Amino acid sequence: MNRQWGWVALAAAVALAVVWQFAAERERPAEAKMGEPAPAIRLASPEGREYELRPVDGEAVVLNFWASWCLPCRAEASELNDLAQRHGDRVRVYAINLTDKDRVEDVRGFVREYGLEPPVLLDKSSVAAESYHIASLPTTYVLDEQGLVAWRKLGPVTRSELEEALGLKETSSAGD
Template sequence: MNNNLRNWIIFSTVVLLTGLVLSQQIDRKSNHPSDSSVTAKVMRTENSESPKIGHTAPPFSLTGIDGKSYELIKMRPKPVILNFWASWCGPCQDEAATFVKLNKQFGDRIQILAINLTAADSVKSAQQFARTYGFTFPVLLDTDGRIAARYKIRAIPSTMFIDGQGIISDVVLGALSWDTLHNRALSLLKD
C-alpha cells in the first residue's frame, strides 16, 4: 500500500472516530437530566446565534489551561479565530505552527482561541501539545463537549473566523496552510 493511500485511510479513520466520540459525548450530555436547562438555553439562542457564516457566533465561557476564564463576547471588538483541535489529531499537529506564526504577526490585532476537545482528549495532553508547539495564545478546555456541540463540530481541525462584531465570516474544515490562514486573517482585519 502506498503512503498516500495509507495516510488517507488513517486520516479518514481519525475523522470518523472523532465524530463518533463527539456524537457520543453530545448524546450522553443531552440525555443527562441536569443538562436540560442548558439544552433549553442553547435552543433559545440558536435563532439569532448560530455557527453559520453571517450569524452571530454563539457565546461561551471556557477555562483555559492557565486556569483563567475566557468569554467570547469579551473579545470584542477584536476579531477572533476559534480553532477546534485535539492533541492526537495529525492534521491539528500539522497546522499548529501556522497558528503560532499568525499570533506572532497579528496577535495584537486578532485573538486566537485554541479550543481543545478535552472530552475526547485530556488536559495533560492539551498542556503538552501547547508546550511542544509554543502556543502563547489561550488554550481553552471543552471538557464536556458542550461547546463543540454548540458549534456543531464534526471534524477536526475546524476553524471559525469571527469579525469584531461577533459575526462568523468564514469556516474552514481541515488543516490550514500558512497562506490560507494568513489570507483569511487579513480578510478579518479588513472587515
C-alpha cells in the same frame, strides 16, 4: 383501585417526559451559523483563567478546534503561532481543545511539544464543539469584528488562509 393507580402512573410518566423534553431544549447551546452572531461561550484554560469567545475592542477572533491525538492539528500549530505573532494586535487566536476526547495531561504535553502559543481553552462539556458543529478535527472558525461567524475551514489551516479570511493579506510582508 389498581386501574386508578395505572392512570396516575401513566399521567406522571407523561408529565415527566414533557418536563424532561423542555429541560433538554433549554440546555442546548446556541448554534453558530454563518453570517449570524457567534454564540456567547466562556471557556477556561488549563490554569483556570476564563475567556469569552467573542471580539473585544474591534479585534476579530480565530477559534481553532483540536485534540492532542489529531495529526493534522500538530502540523497547524506553527501556523496558528505565526498568525498570533504577526497579527496579535488585531486578532485574538484561541486553540480550543476538545477535552471530552482528550486528557488535560495530553493537552499540556501537546502545548509543550509543539510550542502552541495562543491561549489554549478546554471544552470540557462540549458546549463550544456542539455550538460550532465540530464533526472533524481540526476545524477553524473566524468571527469578524462585530462578532459574526464569517468563515470556516475543515482540516488544517495555514496562516495565509487565515490572513485572507481576516482581510489581512495586504498587510503581510512581501515574500510570505
